[in-house]
Amino acid sequence: MTRRTLVTGLGVTAPTGLGVDEYWAATLAGRGAIRRVTRFDPTPYPSRLAGEIDGFDAAAHLPGRLLPQTDRMTRLALVAADWAFADAGLDPAHLPEYDVGVITASHSGGFEFGQNELRALWSKGGQYVSAYQSFAWFYAVNSGQISIRGGLRGPSSVVVSDQAGGLDALAQARRQIRKGTTAVIAGAVDASICPWGWVAQLTSGRLSTADDPERAYLPFDERAAGHVPGEGGALLVLEDAGHARERGAPRVYGEIAGHAASVDPRPGSDRAPTLQHAVELALADAGLDAGDIDVVFADAAAVPDLDRAEAEAITKVFGVRGVPVTAPKTTTGRLYSGAAPLDTAAALLSIRDGVIPPTTNSLPSPAYDIDLVTGAPRPAPVRAALVLARGHGGFNSALVVRAADTP
The missing domain is CATH 3.40.47.10 (Thiolase/Chalcone synthase)
Structure with missing residues (x-):
């Protein structure tokens, strides 16, 4: 086992x-x-x-x-x-x-x-x-x-x-x-x-x-x-x-249920970015379907080409506006290697409290076809969350966390 x-x-x-x-x-x-x-x-x-x-x-x-x-x-x-x-x-x-x-x-x-x-x-x-x-x-x-x-x-x-x-x-x-x-x-x-x-x-x-x-x-x-x-x-x-x-641990925030990593092709290649593949592999590792994910914590590069690639990966897996997406790092800035663990902590707290934190200041472009949570927290039952992170040079990583009482 x-x-x-x-x-x-x-x-x-x-x-x-x-x-x-x-x-x-x-x-x-x-x-x-x-x-x-x-x-x-x-x-x-x-x-x-x-x-x-x-x-x-x-x-x-x-x-x-x-x-x-x-x-x-x-x-x-x-x-x-x-x-x-x-x-x-x-x-x-x-x-x-x-x-x-x-x-x-x-x-x-x-x-x-x-x-x-x-x-x-x-x-x-x-x-x-x-x-x-x-x-x-x-x-x-x-x-x-x-x-x-x-x-x-x-x-x-x-x-x-x-x-x-x-x-x-x-x-x-x-x-x-x-x-x-x-x-x-x-x-x-x-x-x-x-x-x-x-x-x-x-x-x-x-x-x-x-x-x-x-x-x-x-x-x-x-x-x-x-x-x-x-x-x-x-x-x-x-x-x-x-x-x-x-x-008798005093608290359990959740479970690290699935993960996958990938590397994008070199610049100028005619091959597609691989973030979508990392997401699909992470879901498979967790034994979950796309419909089981209640929120995506986005990498949120704020660079048009990178935002477009991330939005496309999300919509191809979850459908157009098929899952709430958030980027609370707009309040902190991008913390480089510290950003995604902080997002993971936020995802676990979302599971604990049944709420999705907002993305501040952004006015989501309809061109991206994602359900970006903005303005105020969105109350919602959160049982499983996907956290995304991308690094300079084409690194991609996708992590699934879920409620600890999930069988």
Whole structure:
């Protein structure tokens, strides 16, 4: 019998809220956190808006020894991991040391830490570069630091596939649980709002140059002209269903029921994009039909060609306006690898509360033929949700979550 994978804890650090309750209340209210960048002076750059996290004091949550050796991204991830384990009522120290793993995704690594050390190198000399630079910038650092802090010696890894990576990390965690691991903390947190990170993001050509926060990130809208970056994400405690039941887990948000990934053909190819295929494979993996899905959490690139491709994939699987679609990331900006795990948390909360959060600011174009939820939350019974994510370079990932009491 295949081992089922349940989500028993959520840890959220988002521009719209620190912690599940604060984030979810802001999401349902449609309160946005996109604004002019404050972490550096964005005046010289063509894009000047971001979804920044306010009020995060790492020193209030982490021991002082960790602060000099960690990037902002890792500090956020460590706190999210602590919150996720607390939410799950799971103390890894009370389990055999090889029973809990950690699998995260990363888009850019610790950019700000690396920038600061390069500045020290150029302005002062090599003797002023921190020894922690050897790992604090690295893509795998969040997995490593969470593992060390929690004493997690189970299967651990990092996935690097841009926005799709957050879902791929959850899928990899599910595979490890199916192989016998008791629990895995998985997901992603990214934070690269610094000049070096900003220049790197601008090279994609997909950042919005609008200065009005309410007009800057408009997926599936005729005015769409790029996305707004953000920082943060979510980490989820994934747990074997039998273990969660035996220990009396205080809450179960739902089940990771299905997943599939694909890669698009190279630019200029006459082959079709493969997002639709990933969706169909994820549904098959979950043992569900298209009619069983109650809401789709869209990737929402806000680039016309990409929006069109995503809308076509959705309509080919579900029919014209055949399923509600939402993109609550319009309140936070796109959090790169952290975006899809945050969407997964939102999907699980939708299942819990019977409500679909809105997409803010966008006026859906009728050309896309999708039922985009806008304006206000839509009350609806939600038993199963599909989360989509696409990464630069053609990565696609589709994840199905459903209510835990589904047979």
